[in-house]
Amino acid sequence: MPKQGYHHGNLRQALVDATLRLIAEQGPRGFTLSDAAKLAGVTPAAVYRHFAGREDLIAEVARQGFEIFADLMEHAYNGGKPTALVAFEATGRAYLAFARKFPGHYPAMFESGISLNANPDLARAAERARGVLLRAAQQLSEHIPAGRRPPASMFANHIWALSHGVVELFARGAPGTRGPFTPEDLLESGIGIYLRGLGLVPPDA
Amino acid sequence: MPKQGYHHGNLRQALVDATLRLIAEQGPRGFTLSDAAKLAGVTPAAVYRHFAGREDLIAEVARQGFEIFADLMEHAYNGGKPTALVAFEATGRAYLAFARKFPGHYPAMFESGISLNANPDLARAAERARGVLLRAAQQLSEHIPAGRRPPASMFANHIWALSHGVVELFARGAPGTRGPFTPEDLLESGIGIYLRGLGLVPPDA
DNA sequence: TGTACATCAGTGAACGCGCGTTCACTGATGTAC
DNA sequence: TGTACATCAGTGAACGCGCGTTCACTGATGTAC
Numbered sequence: 209m210p211k212q213g214y215h216h217g218n219l220r221q222a223l224v225d226a227t228l229r230l231i232a233e234q235g236p237r238g239f240t241l242s243d244a245a246k247l248a249g250v251t252p253a254a255v256y257r258h259f260a261g262r263e264d265l266i267a268e269v270a271r272q273g274f275e276i277f278a279d280l281m282e283h284a285y286n287g288g289k290p291t292a293l294v295a296f297e298a299t300g301r302a303y304l305a306f307a308r309k310f311p312g313h314y315p316a317m318f319e320s321g322i323s324l325n326a327n328p329d330l331a332r333a334a335e336r337a338r339g340v341l342l343r344a345a346q347q348l349s350e351h352i353p354a355g356r357r358p359p360a361s362m363f364a365n366h367i368w369a370l371s372h373g374v375v376e377l378f379a380r381g382a383p384g385t386r387g388p389f390t391p392e393d394l395l396e397s398g399i400g401i402y403l404r405g406l407g408l409v410p411p412d413a
Numbered sequence: 414m415p416k417q418g419y420h421h422g423n424l425r426q427a428l429v430d431a432t433l434r435l436i437a438e439q440g441p442r443g444f445t446l447s448d449a450a451k452l453a454g455v456t457p458a459a460v461y462r463h464f465a466g467r468e469d470l471i472a473e474v475a476r477q478g479f480e481i482f483a484d485l486m487e488h489a490y491n492g493g494k495p496t497a498l499v500a501f502e503a504t505g506r507a508y509l510a511f512a513r514k515f516p517g518h519y520p521a522m523f524e525s526g527i528s529l530n531a532n533p534d535l536a537r538a539a540e541r542a543r544g545v546l547l548r549a550a551q552q553l554s555e556h557i558p559a560g561r562r563p564p565a566s567m568f569a570n571h572i573w574a575l576s577h578g579v580v581e582l583f584a585r586g587a588p589g590t591r592g593p594f595t596p597e598d599l600l601e602s603g604i605g606i607y608l609r610g611l612g613l614v615p616p617d618a
Numbered sequence: 619t620g621t622a623c624a625t626c627a628g629t630g631a632a633c634g635c636g637c638g639t640t641c642a643c644t645g646a647t648g649t650a651c
Numbered sequence: 652t653g654t655a656c657a658t659c660a661g662t663g664a665a666c667g668c669g670c671g672t673t674c675a676c677t678g679a680t681g682t683a684c
Contacts, residue, residue, distance in 0.1 A: 215646065215660050237442065237526055241638060252638075254661045262638065318581075319524075321442055358602065362594055366603040369578030370571070376523075376581065377574055389567055397563065398571040402603075405610030420627050420679065446671060457671075459628045467671065 220258040222248040227269050228312030236320040241265065266320050267327045273313030274333035280306050281340040292348045293408055299344045300399045303371040304391060307379060318372065341368060352406055363406065370398050425463040427453040432474050433517030441525040446470065471525050472532045478518030479538035485511050486545040497553045498613055504549045505604045508576040509596060512584060523577065546573060557611055568611065575603050 216222065226247035230239045241262045245252040259265040284302035288295045307314045316322070317334075324334045345364035349357055379391040389397075403409045421427065431452035435444045446467045450457040464470040489507035493500045512519045521527070522539075529539045550569035554562055584596040594602075608614045 219660080235526060240636080242636075251662055253640080253663080256639075257660055321440060358606075359593075362599065362602060363606070365583065365594065365599055366575070366606070369582055369599070369603065370575045371578070372582055373574030373576070373578030377577055378570065389570065394567065394570055394574070397567060398574065398607075401563070401568070401571070401610035402607050403610065405606035405608065405614075407616065409610075411612065424627080445669080447669075456629055458630080458673080461672075462627055 216248075216250065219248065219250060219254065223250075223255060223258060223265060224269055224272065227265060227316070228310075230312075231269070231315050231320075232312035236266075236315040239266070239320075263322070263326070266316055266322055267330050269313065269316040270320065270322055270324075271327070271330045271333045273310060273317045274330070274337045276310060276313065277306050277317070278333065278337040278340050281337065281344075285340060285344050288344070288347050292344075292351055293403070296344050296348045297396075297399060297403075299341060300367055300371060300395065301392075303341075303368075304375060304379070304395050307371075307375040308391075314375070338364075348408065351408060356407075358406075363402075366402065367399065370402070371395060374398070421455065424453065424455060424459065428455075428460060428463060428470060429474055429477065432470060432521070433515075435517075436474070436520050436525075437517035441471075441520040444471070444525075468527070468531070471521055471527055472535050474518065474521040475525065475527055475529075476532070476535045476538045478515060478522045479535070479542045481515060481518065482511050482522070483538065483542040483545050486542065486549075490545060490549050493549070493552050497549075497556055498608070501549050501553045502601075502604060502608075504546060505572055505576060505600065506597075508546075508573075509580060509584070509600050512576075512580040513596075519580070543569075553613065556613060561612075563611075568607075571607065572604065575607070576600060579603070 223244055226244040227239060230243055230247065241255055242252045244265065245255050255265065259268065281299050281302045284298040285295050286298065322330075324331050342361060342364045345367070346360040349360040349363070352358075374391050374395045378389075378394055400409065404411060428449055431449040432444060435448055435452065446460055447457045449470065450460050460470065464473065486504050486507045489503040490500050491503065527535075529536050547566060547569045550572070551565040554565040554568070557563075579596050579600045583594075583599055605614065609616060
């Protein structure tokens with residue numbers, strides 16, 4: 209599909225890639241449309257052949273991010289195999305892995321200030337990602353004694369919040385940068401304690 | 414102390430207040446030094462009588478935020494009374510309460526992209542806030558059977574991450590805005606489950 | 619109490635800059651005959 | 652196979668704008684005598 213004769217052939221994706229690199233290097237605040245164009249070897253005006261403007265470009269980056277994010281969590285979840293618990297823990301790990309391996313996507317999705325509803329494709333992708341985590345939580349919740357089983361959406365949100373907090377505070381140069389624990393340790397142990405609190409892990413594990 | 418004869422008398426704090434209002438209304442990205450000056454009824458150049466520049470103004474806002482934050486958590490912690498557990502839970506609630514009641518300070522502290530080390534006063538204030546939470550965690554951890562007691566700094570970080578995640582994702586118009594739970598419910602229940610996982614709350618509570 | 623003077627907070631005009639966006643254009647590519 | 656033409660991706664110059672910052676200044680306040 210990519211043609212390399214110079215009409216660039218694939219400028220749309222080249223601009224997305226340039227945006228990713230800029231955000232990864234300088235944060236979502238540092239990104240400018242003009243820089244992205246320059247990095248793609250093209251005039252700023254050329255961007256408007258492929259995107260409605262700056263906002264639209266960021267939205268596409270975020271959309272692709274949510275697609276990858278959903279895929280990655282889906283893969284980690286693995287249909288709930290071998291057990292609901294193991295699958296759920298893997299999904300949690302996938303969250304952090306995504307944030308670290310896609311340092312351009314994650315900020316575009318969560319720190320760029322973009323509205324998820326501005327763009328239907330973006331909204332759909334974000335919804336799908338949320339859905340994966342929710343499904344993992346639902347299946348897991350069936351193993352909790354029905355009497356004191358919290359709504360699955362609630363503890364999906366707990367895990368999401370804990371993961372996001374770890375990413376924001378400890379996986380970058382942010383406030384809590386200090387400390388002997390890696391973000392991975394922190395998230396893994398946090399989820400472990402939390403699941404024990406739900407009665408899903410034996411107290412002596 | 415404030416003189417109301419027109420040399421303004423208290424422009425420094427007026428600028429801080431203007432910054433707070435702008436950030437609360439438009440987010441940390443929307444803030445400009447010029448707008449803050451205008452809101453304070455003053456020329457942009459006047460700002461430089463009191464601050465080294467834009468960065469320095471934001472740093473002062475963040476510093477004041479951390480001082481209030483630390484005070485609030487300290488007050489909630491209440492020296493560990495009546496019990497370590499109750500005091501700890503109150504401290505967690507204070508986190509969210511601060512984020513909601515000081516919607517200008519919180520973003521300046523955690524979303525403005527400011528470096529906590531650029532300014533020694535700021536670094537000190539941030540350190541104090543961290544210290545309060547850590548102390549609460551330490552005292553609480555003494556109630557955990559020594560054998561499987563995780564480092565206090567680890568579970569202080571867990572609570573910090575969970576709280577921050579709830580604020581970022583659910584206490585604003587952000588991604589997870591939907592759902593039947595208030596942020597307060599979410600954080601309270603999350604901390605509850607977590608503490609049960611630590612063996613600090615009886616399983617049938 | 620009154621005058622002369624130093625201080626210094628705030629003014630107003632100007633700056634250079636880089637941003638996002640527009641517009642008429644050009645020139646390579648693909649298609650019709 | 653070759654020529655004529657339509658398409659449309661990218662150019663280059665220009666725009667208006669608002670930003671953070673600077674500078675020489677002014678004028679109110681406080682102090683010394």
